[in-house]
Amino acid sequence: MADDAKAKGNKAFADGRFDDAIRHFSEAIDLAPGNHVLYSNRSAAYASLQNYHAALKDAQKTVQLKSDWPKGYSRLGAAYLGLGDAEQAVAAYEKGLAIDPSSEALKSGLADARTSAARSRGPSPQGASLFAKIFQGTEIWTKLPADPTTRGYLHQPDFLRMIMDIQKNPNNLNMYLSDPRMMQAVGVLLNVKMKGPTDEMVTESPEPPQARSQPEPAEPEPQPEPMELPEEAKEAKQTKAEAQKEKEAGNAACKKNDFETAIQHYTLAMELDDGDISYLTNRAAVYLEKGKYEECIKDCDKAVERGRELHSDALTRKGTALTKLAKTSKDYEFAIEAFQKALTEHRNPDTLKKLNDAERAKKELEQQEYFDPKLADEEWEKGNELFKQQKNPKAMKHYTRRGPKDPMVYSNRAACYTKLGALPKALKDAEKCIELDPSFSKRYTRKGAIQFFMKEYDRALETYQEGLKHDPNNQELMDGVRRCVEHINKTNKGEISPEELKERQAKAMQDPEIQSIFTDPLMRQVLIDFQENPKAVQDHLKNPQVTHKIQKLVSAGIVQMK
Numbered sequence: 001m002a003d004d005a006k007a008k009g010n011k012a013f014a015d016g017r018f019d020d021a022i023r024h025f026s027e028a029i030d031l032a033p034g035n036h037v038l039y040s041n042r043s044a045a046y047a048s049l050q051n052y053h054a055a056l057k058d059a060q061k062t063v064q065l066k067s068d069w070p071k072g073y074s075r076l077g078a079a080y081l082g083l084g085d086a087e088q089a090v091a092a093y094e095k096g097l098a099i100d101p102s103s104e105a106l107k108s109g110l111a112d113a114r115t116s117a118a119r120s121r122g123p124s125p126q127g128a129s130l131f132a133k134i135f136q137g138t139e140i141w142t143k144l145p146a147d148p149t150t151r152g153y154l155h156q157p158d159f160l161r162m163i164m165d166i167q168k169n170p171n172n173l174n175m176y177l178s179d180p181r182m183m184q185a186v187g188v189l190l191n192v193k194m195k196g197p198t199d200e201m202v203t204e205s206p207e208p209p210q211a212r213s214q215p216e217p218a219e220p221e222p223q224p225e226p227m228e229l230p231e232e233a234k235e236a237k238q239t240k241a242e243a244q245k246e247k248e249a250g251n252a253a254c255k256k257n258d259f260e261t262a263i264q265h266y267t268l269a270m271e272l273d274d275g276d277i278s279y280l281t282n283r284a285a286v287y288l289e290k291g292k293y294e295e296c297i298k299d300c301d302k303a304v305e306r307g308r309e310l311h312s313d314a315l316t317r318k319g320t321a322l323t324k325l326a327k328t329s330k331d332y333e334f335a336i337e338a339f340q341k342a343l344t345e346h347r348n349p350d351t352l353k354k355l356n357d358a359e360r361a362k363k364e365l366e367q368q369e370y371f372d373p374k375l376a377d378e379e380w381e382k383g384n385e386l387f388k389q390q391k392n393p394k395a396m397k398h399y400t401r402r403g404p405k406d407p408m409v410y411s412n413r414a415a416c417y418t419k420l421g422a423l424p425k426a427l428k429d430a431e432k433c434i435e436l437d438p439s440f441s442k443r444y445t446r447k448g449a450i451q452f453f454m455k456e457y458d459r460a461l462e463t464y465q466e467g468l469k470h471d472p473n474n475q476e477l478m479d480g481v482r483r484c485v486e487h488i489n490k491t492n493k494g495e496i497s498p499e500e501l502k503e504r505q506a507k508a509m510q511d512p513e514i515q516s517i518f519t520d521p522l523m524r525q526v527l528i529d530f531q532e533n534p535k536a537v538q539d540h541l542k543n544p545q546v547t548h549k550i551q552k553l554v555s556a557g558i559v560q561m562k
Helices: 002-014 018-031 036-048 052-065 070-082 086-099 104-121 130-135 140-146 151-155 157-168 170-176 180-189 231-255 259-272 278-290 293-306 311-325 329-345 349-369 373-388 392-400 407-420 423-436 441-453 457-470 475-492 498-508 512-518 521-532 534-541 544-555
Strands: none
Touching: 002 018, 002 036, 002 329, 018 036, 036 052, 036 070, 036 329, 052 070, 070 086, 070 104, 086 104, 104 311, 130 157, 130 180, 140 151, 140 180, 151 157, 151 180, 157 170, 157 180, 180 498, 231 259, 231 278, 259 278, 278 293, 278 311, 293 311, 311 329, 311 349, 329 349, 373 392, 373 407, 392 407, 407 423, 407 441, 423 441, 441 457, 441 475, 457 475, 457 544, 475 544, 512 521, 512 544, 521 534, 521 544, 534 544
């Protein structure tokens, strides 16, 4: 009975029906509460629904029931990673690898966890804010009390809570940038004081880092005497070593793009040691790279049959090969099934992304396969009529049915979103419209207007200027440039309200380009020279990249030039 419920759960999981999978696995657990595999499977289902607390509870139960089963630690690591606790995830994957050092699933999970842990300690522009790392060091507790503008903040409990939250979750910094105290603190820690409604930007020279004492070297522990291996074990060990050499030779050939030689080495490795299916999956990867998709799929199927631990890797490669072969929306169903099964074994972010891409591609192909030109024209006319009547939500539905490759769909739908005040969605459609037809000036007029309404005057200016490259005499685009310049000049002259300045600064500080400017050592020196060495400013401005970045800061209202 428990096996039947488990089989139903596995089928539901493979079909992407995760709620049903949880229900079936729960039924199986009621019938066999000591079966560690059932808790492991239910943990994977909970993780697929992003219910990581429940996934963690089941993963812990799995490890409790069978502490020597490596996959339990894979589930545990995935749950911790989903909860944002990268350090615990690293510890879980390392415990699993201590049991099975050859597990590719655990190695992949450990790599993801370490990457996430590294990002939390020192985020990149694509992850947490670049500024967040300045809150991680010890300098924060010397710089903030030493500066008279931030000293008092340290006596305010809500400010201290913000600091501690950022240290714990660097991604949360952007939540607090609208608070002027946080803006001031960022400036002090960067040695750049942001200008307020009436202040100019001031810079300070950076302090030298504190020297750190080096720990005493530890005494080496005595190593145990090597054991004498029997002759058969020696031969097996030697054979494995030879197979490993062939694998390394195959890897080296891959790096040189000598794929035929790589295939030969991986094949020899398989003949020497057929118990290690990493040779098989490596060969499948080469077949995939060479475009031999049928051979790739065969190797992946063999790997799936011969080893559970590498299921995820093999199934992901099989799914990738199937997407390359897909010609119709129906073809993508087989790839989607492979990716879903791979996620059953190990929730790898790369596999999840490929699944999402395959589902998106399938949906787009379905729209193209069922596209009827006559019906599309009728939907277009209905949308126009409803737009004139200011029935924008209904108009959008009809425009959407026009077809996914028609730029006018996105242009008119952007107009509807703008009327409804949904500016981020309007901007997304305007950008898609330009992507499909970058030569039509009206597209830039629409996008620039949306950015202008969002008070992103610097970006709107860039959009209008890009449009003028295609249509230099377009009056709407020239008027847009004029309006943006007027607002940027008002900001530079301090002619906008303090509230609007704070709002613009907070929004600008979340811009990755602005963040990268402030963390660029060259630009930090340029900003210091603006205050301390005016003669050097002219030399800096001869560099067009520096000039562009300074203009970006001025346009965003971060600094002021007179």
